[in-house]
Amino acid sequence: MFESAEIGHKLDKARYKREEPKLRRALLEAQYELLKKPESSVLVIVGGVDGSGKGETVNLFNEWMDPRHIRSVAFGPPTNYERERGEMWRYWQSLPGKGRIGIFFASWYTDPVVSRVTGRMGRAAFARSLERIRRLEFMLAAEGIVLVKLWFHLSKKAQRDRFRKLSANKRTAWRVTRQEWKNHKSYDKFRDVSEDALRETSTGAAPWHVIDGSDNEYRSLTAGRILLDALRHRLDGEKTVIPAVAPVAAAPLDGRNILRALDYKRTLTRAKYDERLDELQAKLAYLSRGKAMRNRSLVLCFEGMDAAGKGSTIRRITQALDSRHYRVIPVAAPTEEERAQPYLWRFWRHMPGHGQVAIFDRSWYGRVLVERVEKFASEIDWMRAYQEINEFESQLVESGAVVVKFWMAITPEEQLKRFKARADTPHKQFKITAEDWRNRKKWPAYERAVCDMIERTSTDPAPWHLIAATDKLHARIEVLEKLTKALS
Amino acid sequence: MFESAEIGHKLDKARYKREEPKLRRALLEAQYELLKKPESSVLVIVGGVDGSGKGETVNLFNEWMDPRHIRSVAFGPPTNYERERGEMWRYWQSLPGKGRIGIFFASWYTDPVVSRVTGRMGRAAFARSLERIRRLEFMLAAEGIVLVKLWFHLSKKAQRDRFRKLSANKRTAWRVTRQEWKNHKSYDKFRDVSEDALRETSTGAAPWHVIDGSDNEYRSLTAGRILLDALRHRLDGEKTVIPAVAPVAAAPLDGRNILRALDYKRTLTRAKYDERLDELQAKLAYLSRGKAMRNRSLVLCFEGMDAAGKGSTIRRITQALDSRHYRVIPVAAPTEEERAQPYLWRFWRHMPGHGQVAIFDRSWYGRVLVERVEKFASEIDWMRAYQEINEFESQLVESGAVVVKFWMAITPEEQLKRFKARADTPHKQFKITAEDWRNRKKWPAYERAVCDMIERTSTDPAPWHLIAATDKLHARIEVLEKLTKALS
Numbered sequence: 009m010f011e012s013a014e015i016g017h018k019l020d021k022a023r024y025k026r027e028e029p030k031l032r033r034a035l036l037e038a039q040y041e042l043l044k045k046p047e048s049s050v051l052v053i054v055g056g057v058d059g060s061g062k063g064e065t066v067n068l069f070n071e072w073m074d075p076r077h078i079r080s081v082a083f084g085p086p087t088n089y090e091r092e093r094g095e096m097w098r099y100w101q102s103l104p105g106k107g108r109i110g111i112f113f114a115s116w117y118t119d120p121v122v123s124r125v126t127g128r129m130g131r132a133a134f135a136r137s138l139e140r141i142r143r144l145e146f147m148l149a150a151e152g153i154v155l156v157k158l159w160f161h162l163s164k165k166a167q168r169d170r171f172r173k174l175s176a177n178k179r180t181a182w183r184v185t186r187q188e189w190k191n192h193k194s195y196d197k198f199r200d201v202s203e204d205a206l207r208e209t210s211t212g213a214a215p216w217h218v219i220d221g222s223d224n225e226y227r228s229l230t231a232g233r234i235l236l237d238a239l240r241h242r243l244d245g246e247k248t249v250i251p252a253v254a255p256v257a258a259a260p261l262d263g264r265n266i267l268r269a270l271d272y273k274r275t276l277t278r279a280k281y282d283e284r285l286d287e288l289q290a291k292l293a294y295l296s297r298g299k300a301m302r303n304r305s306l307v308l309c310f311e312g313m314d315a316a317g318k319g320s321t322i323r324r325i326t327q328a329l330d331s332r333h334y335r336v337i338p339v340a341a342p343t344e345e346e347r348a349q350p351y352l353w354r355f356w357r358h359m360p361g362h363g364q365v366a367i368f369d370r371s372w373y374g375r376v377l378v379e380r381v382e383k384f385a386s387e388i389d390w391m392r393a394y395q396e397i398n399e400f401e402s403q404l405v406e407s408g409a410v411v412v413k414f415w416m417a418i419t420p421e422e423q424l425k426r427f428k429a430r431a432d433t434p435h436k437q438f439k440i441t442a443e444d445w446r447n448r449k450k451w452p453a454y455e456r457a458v459c460d461m462i463e464r465t466s467t468d469p470a471p472w473h474l475i476a477a478t479d480k481l482h483a484r485i486e487v488l489e490k491l492t493k494a495l496s
Numbered sequence: 497m498f499e500s501a502e503i504g505h506k507l508d509k510a511r512y513k514r515e516e517p518k519l520r521r522a523l524l525e526a527q528y529e530l531l532k533k534p535e536s537s538v539l540v541i542v543g544g545v546d547g548s549g550k551g552e553t554v555n556l557f558n559e560w561m562d563p564r565h566i567r568s569v570a571f572g573p574p575t576n577y578e579r580e581r582g583e584m585w586r587y588w589q590s591l592p593g594k595g596r597i598g599i600f601f602a603s604w605y606t607d608p609v610v611s612r613v614t615g616r617m618g619r620a621a622f623a624r625s626l627e628r629i630r631r632l633e634f635m636l637a638a639e640g641i642v643l644v645k646l647w648f649h650l651s652k653k654a655q656r657d658r659f660r661k662l663s664a665n666k667r668t669a670w671r672v673t674r675q676e677w678k679n680h681k682s683y684d685k686f687r688d689v690s691e692d693a694l695r696e697t698s699t700g701a702a703p704w705h706v707i708d709g710s711d712n713e714y715r716s717l718t719a720g721r722i723l724l725d726a727l728r729h730r731l732d733g734e735k736t737v738i739p740a741v742a743p744v745a746a747a748p749l750d751g752r753n754i755l756r757a758l759d760y761k762r763t764l765t766r767a768k769y770d771e772r773l774d775e776l777q778a779k780l781a782y783l784s785r786g787k788a789m790r791n792r793s794l795v796l797c798f799e800g801m802d803a804a805g806k807g808s809t810i811r812r813i814t815q816a817l818d819s820r821h822y823r824v825i826p827v828a829a830p831t832e833e834e835r836a837q838p839y840l841w842r843f844w845r846h847m848p849g850h851g852q853v854a855i856f857d858r859s860w861y862g863r864v865l866v867e868r869v870e871k872f873a874s875e876i877d878w879m880r881a882y883q884e885i886n887e888f889e890s891q892l893v894e895s896g897a898v899v900v901k902f903w904m905a906i907t908p909e910e911q912l913k914r915f916k917a918r919a920d921t922p923h924k925q926f927k928i929t930a931e932d933w934r935n936r937k938k939w940p941a942y943e944r945a946v947c948d949m950i951e952r953t954s955t956d957p958a959p960w961h962l963i964a965a966t967d968k969l970h971a972r973i974e975v976l977e978k979l980t981k982a983l984s
Contacts, residue, residue: 464695
């Protein structure tokens with residue numbers, strides 16, 4: 009990958025002076041076009057060897073364009089707060105919204121590359137990390153983010169010369185730290201590892217651009233032009249048409265499915281319910297405050313047709329929790345800010361730290377439920393979501409989260425009964441809207457989407473629990489049982 | 497993944513009799529439409545547990561549709577001939593051409609799943625295999641193949657019952673072998689491993705469909721309907737539009753690049769050339785007939801601008817080889833049969849077995865050279881090719897091939913000189929055509945494509961060698977040196 013960057017590129021200062029103003033103007037123009045037609049955002053990922061001019065280039069980008077719409081983020085070692093929310097959490101928090109430009113100094117590449125260089129990470133784990141990055145970037149690109157990945161390179165000799173020159177001058181000596189000389193010693197290893205990383209992650213959707221960092225003028229103009237190319241390509245480029253793939257599954261021919269196969273007849277007496285509720289809430293209270301939760305978080309996800317009893321079940325859980333430690337997140341239509349981001353963004357932001365509980369009343373599964381049924385997401389988009397969600401949850405689990413997912417199942421007849429009861433009870437009328445009746449008409453489509461969802465996202469680390477919820481008391485106890493079991 | 501298949505699906509025979517003729521007719525109709533508008537092909541991949549009706553279903557497909565345009569392939573354990581050409585070689589050989597339907601019994605899934613069940617394959621290697629499959633299927637889908645992946649499932653109990661029933665009847669007892677009872681014992685392990693495999697490879701581009709295999713009527717109609725859905729979706733489905741991504745690199749601003757940085761001034765005297773040629777050809781003759789070649793093949797790839805001297809260099813190599821063991825493959829425009837296949841197909845077919853040498857005069861790199869420059873391939877297609885080619889070559893290397901790639905470099909001035917010499921020499925006139933002059937006009941575009949190619953596909957297992965070829969004698973010796981070095 010570094011062949012071209014090592015032959016030594018240079019640009020004379022006169023030419024730079026001539027071309028820089030033109031490039032600036034074109035960049036600024038493109039930036040404003042992006043702001044006005046915000047279908048995409050741009051994420052510049054900056055990497056490379058020490059002393060190769062990464063910082064200078066990013067500073068120039070901010071100078072050339074309108075810095076109010078650029079967000080540059082330098083990621084240091086993760087804090088505990090960040091780590092507890094999953095390796096990728098902090099990057100998600102910093103993604104640029106539609107119309108905007110984000111610049112990541114260091115990024116999801118830093119940790120795998122550095123860990124591999126120091127030997128802390130083995131070959132297999134490194135390959136897995138790169139594969140995870142490839143998937144992440146594929147998703148971000150599919151969600152409308154233009155990824156501009158710039159790698160600034162210096163040959164070993166060029167790096168040494170640069171360090172010596174900086175060190176020799178009193179005014180610049182501070183820029184070369186002991187750490188940098190130390191890194192210089194493992195230059196060859198770093199070169200090998202980063203070359204592997206670049207090659208493995210240079211995909212059609214998100215290619216790397218390697219830039220010779222040795223000459224300031226050449227480097228600056230080249231980086232600026234790559235960014236401009238990427239912007240203009242998105243703004244004016246020809247779109248590609250890809251043919252349709254058949255969606256995951258049709259409804260079973262015999263009308264049987266996993267939802268209809270549930271036993272909706274089980275009930276619980278009030279007395280038995282009260283007794284078990286006490287027991288289980290006590291157990292949950294104990295478990296959620298226990299030692300084990302110190303290195304763990306709990307993520308609960310409740311899904312179900314309207315009026316299935318999600319809210320009342322959640323209340324039976326929160327009664328046992330300490331209000332300082334949990335948060336219920338009711339998920340409705342996304343806000344404007346949320347719509348400007350990849351669909352998982354608005355869920356990442358609510359991820360709890362260790363010792364904390366997040367309870368989602370509806371969740372990221374909206375992507376493959378309502379967004380599929382109502383055609384808010386295109387077929388190709390919701391079809392890729394199953395794997396993306398599995399990957400998302402497996403990252404949560406890796407960072408210490410216990411993920412428990414409940415589908416509260418009722419029959420269409422039971423739903424009708426509950427709708428009518430709501431409509432007839434003055435203090436419950438607010439709970440039933442015209443939209444509920446509209447959704448009800450799409451029951452078969454939702455049912456099909458739910459069956460696909462369960463089949464494709466019930467994983468070992470984050471399984472689905474199907475709860476037959478005709479009898480509310482029985483359902484609540486069953487949820488508490490599954491939950492305490494998952495926690496212990 | 498198996499939730500729905502385990503609740504027990506059934507279809508009554510009367511309904512089957514009613515619906516089967518309709519399905520048949522629709523399938524046949526779709527098959528003929530596909531034949532008439534051959535933009536895509538269909539590959540049905542069949543997997544599942546023993547006794548789940550895989551064979552019966554494939555037989556039905558052949559009965560329902562026109563079997564002349566269907567090719568069903570059952571893959572057993574690979575022969576040596578197949579293995580020497582790489583794990584995936586035999587699957588490539590059997591891909592259906594555009595307009596046609598292929599059915600794979602067992603497939604690239606069989607070996608990883610079986611190896612993992614028996615413990616021959618570890619977790620990490622299994623994950624790598626699945627990742628490789630995901631990439632392969634992504635490429636095949638992008639190349640226009642509709643992948644219909646059908647997994648036939650039986651619960652453990654249903655499998656036992658089926659085996660017992662078959663065994664009890666004299667006329668069907670032969671269908672249950674000792675091996676099948678043995679497999680039944682590792683049912684649980686098989687279920688776990690295959691569930692992982694299915695989930696990991698159920699992508700948006702190529703989702704799995706799990707079918708309950710316990711009831712003949714339900715199974716047949718369901719499988720047929722999934723195939724019909726996939727066909728109709730491709731024939732009538734809405735296409736998706738995806739926005740452009742900026743291509744890999746612009747030409748360097750200072751006009752310097754890895755080709756121009758070569759030293760074109762080196763020469764060799766005829767006397768020195770003759771001496772070295774003798775030495776190196778002797779060495780090559782020895783190495784290519786040596787013991788080490790018994791478990792190895794040699795794949796040589798020659799690329800270069802027109803008149804760079806590829807042909808004459810190749811002759812200096814073949815002079816040292818045994819004509820029974822090598823083959824020169826001149827690559828020109830693809831044939832009709834080749835155009836009906838993914839672009840790598842026509843190269844896979846020529847892969848040599850152990851002890852054999854394949855010399856490609858131009859190669860799969862046409863994808864990122866002529867197809868890119870002449871716009872025969874869309875941007876999105878040639879941009880994904882770099883990774884696909886790296887993956888392809890790494891598979892060759894894994895199967896024992898030594899892959900050596902040469903770029904024969906000349907300057908535009910040298911090319912002009914050679915073109916004129918060809919035009920002026922009667923016995924060389926056939927070597928120069930109007931197209932050569934046309935290509936010459938696109939020199940800058942080709943140069944840019946070559947630089948991108950070298951940067952993105954010069955890998956550790958299969959590096960590029962850039963040969964400055966102004967002096968033909970020097971270039972030939974350099975190629976022979978690199979080649980003998982790579983072999984020893």
